[in-house]
Amino acid sequence: MSYIVPIGPYHPALEEPIHAKLYTEGEIIKDAECFVGYNHRGIEKLATERNAIQTLVLVERVCGICSHSHAFTYAMCVEAINGTEVPKRGQYIRVITAELERLHSHFLWLGIACHIIGHDSMFMHIWDERELVMDILEKMTGNRVNYAMVTIGGARRDIDDDLRREILDACQKLKAPLDRITEIALTDKTIAMRTKGVGLLPTADAIRLGAVGPHARASGVDIDVRRDSPYSCYDEFEFKVPVVDSCDVFARVVVRALECYESIKIIQQALENLPAGPINLGTKLPKIKEGMAVCRHEAPRGQLSHLVVGNGSLTNHRVSVHVPSFKNTPTVPFMLRNNTVADAGLIIASIDPCFSCLDR
Amino acid sequence: MQEYKRIDISKDQIVPIAERMRRQNVYLVMIHAFLNKEGLLDVSWDYAVEPVIESYHVVGEMLLPSIGEIYDTAATWAEREINELFGVEFEGLDMSQRLFLPEDLLETQGRGQIMVTPLSELVEKNTKEAGK
Numbered sequence: 001m002s003y004i005v006p007i008g009p010y011h012p013a014l015e016e017p018i019h020a021k022l023y024t025e026g027e028i029i030k031d032a033e034c035f036v037g038y039n040h041r042g043i044e045k046l047a048t049e050r051n052a053i054q055t056l057v058l059v060e061r062v063c064g065i066c067s068h069s070h071a072f073t074y075a076m077c078v079e080a081i082n083g084t085e086v087p088k089r090g091q092y093i094r095v096i097t098a099e100l101e102r103l104h105s106h107f108l109w110l111g112i113a114c115h116i117i118g119h120d121s122m123f124m125h126i127w128d129e130r131e132l133v134m135d136i137l138e139k140m141t142g143n144r145v146n147y148a149m150v151t152i153g154g155a156r157r158d159i160d161d162d163l164r165r166e167i168l169d170a171c172q173k174l175k176a177p178l179d180r181i182t183e184i185a186l187t188d189k190t191i192a193m194r195t196k197g198v199g200l201l202p203t204a205d206a207i208r209l210g211a212v213g214p215h216a217r218a219s220g221v222d223i224d225v226r227r228d229s230p231y232s233c234y235d236e237f238e239f240k241v242p243v244v245d246s247c248d249v250f251a252r253v254v255v256r257a258l259e260c261y262e263s264i265k266i267i268q269q270a271l272e273n274l275p276a277g278p279i280n281l282g283t284k285l286p287k288i289k290e291g292m293a294v295c296r297h298e299a300p301r302g303q304l305s306h307l308v309v310g311n312g313s314l315t316n317h318r319v320s321v322h323v324p325s326f327k328n329t330p331t332v333p334f335m336l337r338n339n340t341v342a343d344a345g346l347i348i349a350s351i352d353p354c355f356s357c358l359d360r
Numbered sequence: 361m362q363e364y365k366r367i368d369i370s371k372d373q374i375v376p377i378a379e380r381m382r383r384q385n386v387y388l389v390m391i392h393a394f395l396n397k398e399g400l401l402d403v404s405w406d407y408a409v410e411p412v413i414e415s416y417h418v419v420g421e422m423l424l425p426s427i428g429e430i431y432d433t434a435a436t437w438a439e440r441e442i443n444e445l446f447g448v449e450f451e452g453l454d455m456s457q458r459l460f461l462p463e464d465l466l467e468t469q470g471r472g473q474i475m476v477t478p479l480s481e482l483v484e485k486n487t488k489e490a491g492k
Contacts, residue, residue: 035457036459036460037458037459037460040460040461076362080362080364207385208432208434209432209434210387210388210431210432210433210434210435212387223387228408228410229362229408229411229412229413230411292364292366293364294406294415295362296362296413303387303389305389305406307390307392307394307404309394311397317394318394320394322438326438330432330434330436330437359460
């Protein structure tokens with residue numbers, strides 16, 4: 001029997017609005033379609049009416065989870081247009097915040113994945129550990145989300161010696177629970193049964209459809225902007241890019257768990273070698289020179305790109321934001337095919353979607 | 361700092377470049393569009409030729425070939441977005457459904473977000489009306 005099963009756009013199981021249409025034969029999904037655009041906020045248009053500092057505040061609101069990534073990428077664009085050299089200490093603080101953001105984002109996703117799978121004790125355990133990262137972020141920036149750590153030409157808040165030691169302690173404390181979480185993720189029967197062989201995205205299709213971030217790396221695509229096109233001070237740190245080629249939801253769990261170790265490694269290196277000196281170039285409101293720049297940042301969900309066009313005034317002529325979910329969401333219908341309706345929620349969630357981010 | 365290389369091309373070169381990039385497994389970072397100082401539309405195809413972004417620009421064209429057959433949804437979503445915001449037509453692109461904007465905004469022939477009244481003008485108009 002053929003059915004069309006609609007999910008969303010507003011549905012109790014969805015944190016954000018997306019409309020998926022599943023074309024099924026009995027329990028099996030034969031085809032699917034995804035519709036977005038329910039949260040379009042016109043952020044790019046709003047940016048053309050704001051100066052660079054106001055735009056930092058605005059682009060942080062594109063996403064609650066990866067807010068720092070947006071401010072970081074936008075600032076890089078303006079600095080590239082203006083030829084601004086960011087002080088080393090400011091660059092390090094930006095990277096530390098970015099990696100803490102990746103940690104809390106991956107912990108959040110791992111928790112949600114376990115919740116969807118039905119492993120709620122694991123969900124609560126992971127989110128409990130995530131609080132350690134959130135506390136550090138709050139201490140560093142004053143906020144749990146929308147950190148406002150970036151300004152044009154550097155960082156807005158310094159990390160003093162006490163805080164530096166506290167973050168290093170927190171990184172150390174995180175390792176044991178992360179080991180436990182990774183071990184459970186790799187060995188638990190429930191997780192394996194719900195995720196192995198589910199939502200397949202073969203390597204060739206991941207490249208063809210333009211998947212990015214942990215989603216692509218779980219399909220055997222070895223990409224990471226931090227390594228392939230180093231920016232800020234990422235070339236000064238040693239880290240691995242975990243790549244798994246089983247191409248299923250299980251691989252996406254593994255990649256994200258392993259990436260947490262690498263983020264901790266980067267944070268530790270940055271804090272141990274935190275350079276002395278200023279964190280920014282002062283508070284003067286910058287004009288955006290005539291010119292354009294496209295900058296990329298490896299956000300928690302994958303490659304984030306901003307285009308900024310300046311016309312020599314205080315405001316932006318054009319800001320274009322393209323988030324990882326813009327690239328990863330179109331892979332969802334492909335992954336849903338030949339899976340059961342019961343797995344649809346998990347497969348959609350496996351890209352770590354952010355539809356508010358996508359819609360802007 | 362990431363390097364960004366601008367290359368101006370004609371619209372006939374869009375597809376051959378996309379084919380070459382696809383053969384070399386180069387990622388399409390994004391297709392961007394904006395109105396330049398002269399009011400002409402500047403569309404760019406940005407490829408990650410690591411560590412550089414090679415950005416191929418076509419200026420002043422409102423009818424462009426789609427590279428959807430080469431880059432699939434990595435290109436078609438960006439093309440659909442540009443169609444909605446700027447009214448550019450991509451030959452061969454399925455535009456039967458909107459991507460971001462509400463269906464009623466499509467009545468403006470794709471001239472959506474970027475073509476609407478600038479906010480400052482809108483605020484001025486609302487203030488005047490409120491004054492009445």
